[in-house]
Amino acid sequence: MRREVPLFITFFIGMLLIFSVFIPPMESLGEDFTVFFDIIAVFAFFLGGGNLLRVHVSKLTRQKRDWQYSIVTLLGFAVTLVIGLFKIGNPGGIAAAPTAAGSLFQEIFDYCLVPLGATMYSLLAFFVASASYRAFRAKNREATILLIAAFIILLGRTPFGTVVTGWIPESFDVLQVPNLAVWIMNAPNLAGQRAIMIGIGLGVVSMSLRVILGIERTYLGEDKS
């Protein structure tokens, strides 16, 4: 019962969706199930939110290292949640969308979440630069190829690339760095992407079959009893 029912649900739903592709009246089944999927995902997110609360409340009550920041996290979570759920500061009232222009919830997004997220990701530019310095030393042929491709793409996407190779005559314009960058993107890069995509596709298909047929069961976890 504990393992058989979930295995049957997986098999039944999986097979149903595969067959639905071949049976025109069932074609919309995939979209219908995607809506179910979205609704269930919200409850999974509730679990995630509950877990966030549990971790930070535990850190707070046990006064673990940097517990003060847990207060900030919990406050940020609670304030955003209350403002968003009750649409506080929303000019359109409860009937308007929570992300309506001028609403407090949207202001939090624009002036807190966007700057924080964008800066966090932009910091990666520095870390990528330092990591690439270590990784990109042309130690072997493969690393050299990677380095040259990255260099041409970087140079080809900046005005500097145009200036540096602008003197090359038109009959050899393929050697101008911006054109070379386009060619790399359209030919060898495309070939590599295709090989990777076909590999991923084959992997997903075989893994999906293993899951549907009940060969792969790790998603069920282990029975504690």
Next chain:
Amino acid sequence: MEHVAVWIAAFLTLGIISFLYKDNPWYKLSEAIFVGISAGYWFVVLFWDNIYGKFWVGVFPPDVVDEAGNFVSHGVPDYALIVGAVLGVLMLARLLPGVGWISRWPLAFIVGCTSGLYLMNYFSSNIMRQVQGTIIPLFGIGYGASVYEIIGNIVIVGGTFAGLVYFFFSKEHRGAFGATAKVGIWVIMITFGASFGYTVMSRMSLLIGRIDFLFGDWLGLIK
């Protein structure tokens, strides 16, 4: 009000940037705010989009009205959505000791759904269409293709084949097979190099955006 908001955004931006110096309380504060607000934000968005927008409106649809606001007909409820909600509630059984195993049912639904959808979608988009896209002319006589295009096509066909050979690990990479796999790894290295170049460019443009915000919107030095 907007002036205060810009100052808050600048405070948080500088807090995150301060990590470049070292891990410090200002960064930790900004990071804690980021975690709390982003969790709350996505919680709210998912609630209004899915629980209200898809489930509630689907089960209790509003009346259909014409452009003047006059009643036309009652909305058609989609009671099948209740199954989704019940499965969602069962997901919370994980929190209850003794009956936590019931949460495997919605999980099995999600896994079955994902497997069924992905199997067909990936087979179609990642395998069939990519193979189809690789079947291209390798010589230009009578087709009007330039030498430049033909060389590109040869690289695409040969590179894709060599890349796939590299990913075939059931046979030892020796001899002609090994040489093809070697070419495959070079092609894949070019792909990684191109992806790296694009990643650096996108991070740089984000950084430029933040600096533009600090010196423009906040300090007003860039007009």
